[in-house]
Amino acid sequence: MKPQSHLFKENAKKALNDANLARALNNMKAGFQDKRRATIAKLPEFQDLRDQARDLKNHTLENLDFYLSRFEDRVTEKGGHVHWARTPAEAREAVLEICRSVDAKTVTKGKSMVTEEIGLNDFLIESGLTPIETDLGEYIIQLRHELPSHIIAPAIHLNKEDVAETFRENHTQLDPNRRLDQVQDFTDEARAILRQKFQSADVGITGANFLIAETGSTVIVTNEGNGDLTQVLPKVHIVVASIEKTIPTLEDSATILRVLARSATGQEYSTYTTFSTGPRRPGDLDGPEQFHVVILDNGRSALLGTEAQDTLRCIRCGACMNHCPVYGSVGGHAYGWVVPGPIGAALDPGLIGLEEAHDLPNASTFCGKCAEVCPMKIPLPKIMHHWRVKEHEAKLSPPRFRQGLAMWAWFARRPRLYRLGANAAIGMLGRLGAKRGRFAKLPLAGGWTAHRDLPAPSRGTFQQQWARHKRSQAPSSS
Amino acid sequence: MDQPRVGLFVTCLVDLFRPVIGFSAVALLERAGCQVEVPTDQTCCGQPAYNAGDLKNSRSIAQSVIRAFEDFDYIVAPSGSCAGMLRAHYPDLFKDDPEWSPRANHLAQRTHELISFLVDIRGMASVENVGFEAQATYHDSCSGLRELGVKAQPRRLLATVEGLDLNELPGAETCCGFGGTFCIKYPDISNRMVADKTADITATGADLLLAGDLGCLMNMAGKLKREGSTTQARHVAEVLAGMTEGPAIGEPEKAPGT
Structure with missing residues (x-):
């Protein structure tokens, strides 16, 4: 089949707007998860x-x-x-x-x-x-x-x-x-x-x-x-x-x-x-x-001896997708290839190419539920992380994301400069947000505030407040 | 170690958004007999870079964390996610580096999430003279739960808070959809996940949501507020330390200067 994984974001969006699909996926989650839990509880040697x-x-x-x-x-x-x-x-x-x-x-x-x-x-x-x-x-x-x-x-x-x-x-x-x-x-x-x-x-x-x-x-x-x-x-x-x-x-x-x-x-x-x-x-x-x-x-033999080899242990039980909150939100079609869900995110880049499938290993919160339920103990988040490293090396992630990350990392490596910047930014945000305690809209935070409020910071960073506290040796000034 | 020296890894989110969690952590650690210090040359554990596959920046940030913290008896963070990064992923980052690998491993072995440190390492069994009237529910953040085994410890201590009723959250172990940069890269999917989560929270009838990670809390509290919910959200450390005078997450201050 012709992979459509490069359309993951678009297809995920469509899937999220499909109320019928959401209903079907909710039924699936309840059924599979409860039944698995009940049957495993009856087999003490399951982990062995x-x-x-x-x-x-x-x-x-x-x-x-x-x-x-x-x-x-x-x-x-x-x-x-x-x-x-x-x-x-x-x-x-x-x-x-x-x-x-x-x-x-x-x-x-x-x-x-x-x-x-x-x-x-x-x-x-x-x-x-x-x-x-x-x-x-x-x-x-x-x-x-x-x-x-x-x-x-x-x-x-x-x-x-x-x-x-x-x-x-x-x-x-x-x-x-x-x-x-x-x-x-x-x-x-x-x-x-x-x-x-x-x-x-x-x-x-x-x-x-x-x-x-x-x-x-x-x-x-x-x-x-x-x-x-x-x-x-x-x-x-x-x-x-x-x-x-x-x-x-x-x-x-x-x-x-x-x-x-x-x-x-x-x-x-x-x-x-x-x-x-x-x-x-x-x-x-x-x-x-x-x-x-x-x-x-x-393409499978090419995965032998690589960090993705463990995906070849998969016995296609589907437990990872039955328990995955991302799969449970968007369903299988969004993944754009025959193996969806966490195992797809770990396996597909190796079989259909990272350029085609690089969104899949990113579409995970690394919550770890998939690895917890995998009967073959495939370290799925670890393999998804491996593909993210390859993606970063190949510069396949969106340029804006890469630039933002590089800028943040530059500061994160320089604590003194970071602190100056943080104090200024948090001071301003804290003053702006003090009245309501949160923001409904904020420049550069659109991805967040489109769907939820952003809690406002307190007055000053912890480090600023801690320094004041140490100077006065008074009880908490928070 | 009668009075171990603990380096508080504040975490970037607590530093920037909610200092009261840091003060709560210090208070709890001191009550557990620790001598707490807060190194000033800390920024972030490096997860945004690590999760984006940027190993070069991850290593560089990890090295500065190791340098700042390696002399402490323990390193404690009020977050399962950041503690998990130091504990589970730093050793991996340096596994082929003969100079840094032992240093990363040494740090990892002594790094703990706050609440599990109090209970498992310091033997704290209760919090004394702490009360908070609330119908609470608790969300298990993924990294703390699955990387560090944080599950029973917060519940055990919360059970000793006077006036606090803890009702279990159905799906407490299901991810809230925060996922660090995930919520920025896939906002729509993240939204569905957090909406499912807040529906579960609302269904419990709780007026207080607790968790051990500020990232997840900001996500869930932000969604609850957007939905017009009156359920408040706090880090578990604030309640255990009795530092609940100030506003809950995303709430306005009651009067200036509090």
Whole structure:
């Protein structure tokens, strides 16, 4: 997908003015945060599991070449095929080639952020195929020609009324007077329509939560069962996943699975956890005839060994965005790329370039909530800070901001001059503001006073008052 | 250390906007048996530069802070944000510098946020003969909470203030949207965050908002005032020190000279 992250400020502004979006985001926050808190409270070893998960992923990243090649060997042994893709274009071509080799017309898809990243749907449509998203949220946004706004809840920006409208517009074959106001109504309707698509699909495409090097298995977790129907019913199953999804062993998947759903939706486990190992074997009752894994790099290997390497531990649970007050204010679309929220702010500059994405790591108060909830203990604010350092070095921040900062720093390094300036400025401001105690408007403070009053300073700085106090040795003169 | 020498890191915002917090800090530290000094060659901890990715200026400012404070037994700041900068980020700034790294680490180890210093290091369990009639609520500022573990300490001391009722703020640990230069760079997002915060504060029915960081307090008080709220805002140290004669944050002085 074409990044729009350079439009962050504009898009954030639009999002903030969207009352419908604000309502949807408020619902999301309450739901995800409370559920996560409740389920984690029931697992005393949760913090230990975070350490284990972090360590095993660090180990994998340090030996990624080894585990990737072991994964390829195992997949091949089990009768599957691995396709390496350095770029989105290579990944798209690999998928198309497989589809063409079986003369595919219809392709069902389980939810996959990597296929969003490589813009697979549009490409398949241009190539004459019909991709159909089967995750309810993805299905809804596909009908609306929108992009996901969240990595586990792609349609989280919508309310029930929006979905009802979309279904009525698109499912014109159904009774226009049918009831459509409960989540169950949407699920039932989508299920009935998608059943036919599952049965007619030639190829099923899913993502992967893990690629297990020990067994050559790919793993998906879903709550709707759509992933299983996508990968089991068609003749061909294509997994599209990025290199950092690799883990060493089957047992390692259990460690991460124990923190994944709890962090994501507050479930102990997702409804479906599905392991796929190779194509159907003789005697198997079901399964695809062909099993392909397209493994995408797209800039990730370049992050290894850098300060942004820790972002590759991410298991895409979404906890950071569910808890982020900035994401909770502007939603996912404002970030302008497939991975929004704090992890997007830490990862995206590395994948789509700092020039495109330098606003994202700045749009954080460094409140630290994201790192607190991250099951993989990714130091998200630290990585955002790393990008700010790079941004400063590359002089990408707004010139006015840089000049203001340089001037302030010049004074801050010279305490005596700073004090003279501070005494003069605060003296004046204090006199101006004494009557009301605050300013509703002030030159050069427009960003602040547009939305809130600025409390006025007292008469004189602390240092001035302290010096007077020391001279008189009288009690506080404040 | 019967009477440790404490260097008060005033913080730029307290110095410029609300000296009473500095005086409250001195009073509390003295009550906790400390000998307090206020070095005059301090300006700011350097966070605006650090958060903007300007390491050169951050280091230069940090060096002047280290020079001014390294001889004290403790360095105490009435702010979790600035104390967090000295404690958590100075060592990082100099990690590859053989001369400054030990000095930064030495400073970091002895730097504390005011209220947690009083409780955790000086063993203060109560404030005596301090009263303030108020229905209060408390906001946990992010850096103090997550970098320094400031959570129970202010509540423990506030519970000993006569007449003060503390009602917990739902979402007390959610950022208020100040974020230093964040509120200038992204004023609209910051506004949504602080509006959400003041809605929560108003819903508690509190007439007094307390917190341990003046930046957050100026943000929340500024928004409360803009909304026409009568809820007052003060730094927790003012209440604990009993220095509540003067106006609350953003309020006019009652009579000249007070």
